Amino acid sequence: MEIRPIKTETDYEATLKEIEGLMAAAGGSPEGDRLDVLVTLVEAYERDHYPMDFPDPVEAIKFRMEQQGLTVDDLVPVIGRKNRVYEILARKRPLTLRMIEGLHETFAIPAESLLKHSTHRGSHAA
Known part of the structure; x- marks a missing residue:
């Protein structure tokens, strides 16, 4: 299970595409574990690069x-x-x-x- 940090927009897009393919993975399976890790990486990247502000x-x-x-x-x-x-x-x-x-x-x-x-x-x- 080679997982790398998301450093660029290209990494981000590729990770989103991989997540899409893993959405049906069963929890606790190797695919489900990979999905959990990738989602965590995407959330961290989005928090830094696409901060969401509260609406007025x-x-x-x-x-x-x-x-x-x-x-x-x-x-x-x-x-x-x-x-x-x-x-x-x-x-x-x-x-x-x-x-x-x-x-x-x-x-x-x-x-x-x-x-x-x-x-x-x-x-x-x-």
Whole structure:
């Protein structure tokens, strides 16, 4: 089982292709063990070369709404009146700490996303 570090984009692409061929491997088999090691190498390479940042708070809320089929009315108990929800979604009003806590607890939106400062010019820090 010759396994080398992923150092270049070419190595990365070749490793992804090999992983694709091993996806049906049984756990605990030599192929399954190779798959585990290769996936770990790919994750390390991606963490260094393709870092993922958390979405901004409004995008995180909109994503969860779409994912769970939520409406503005579903957000009212956590954010406040309907017009306040629309202001948040339009980036005209910042989230308060109470809103962040409620969105995180009620809808399991990652707090890291909700606490991130928006890059929108008119926004305020939460």
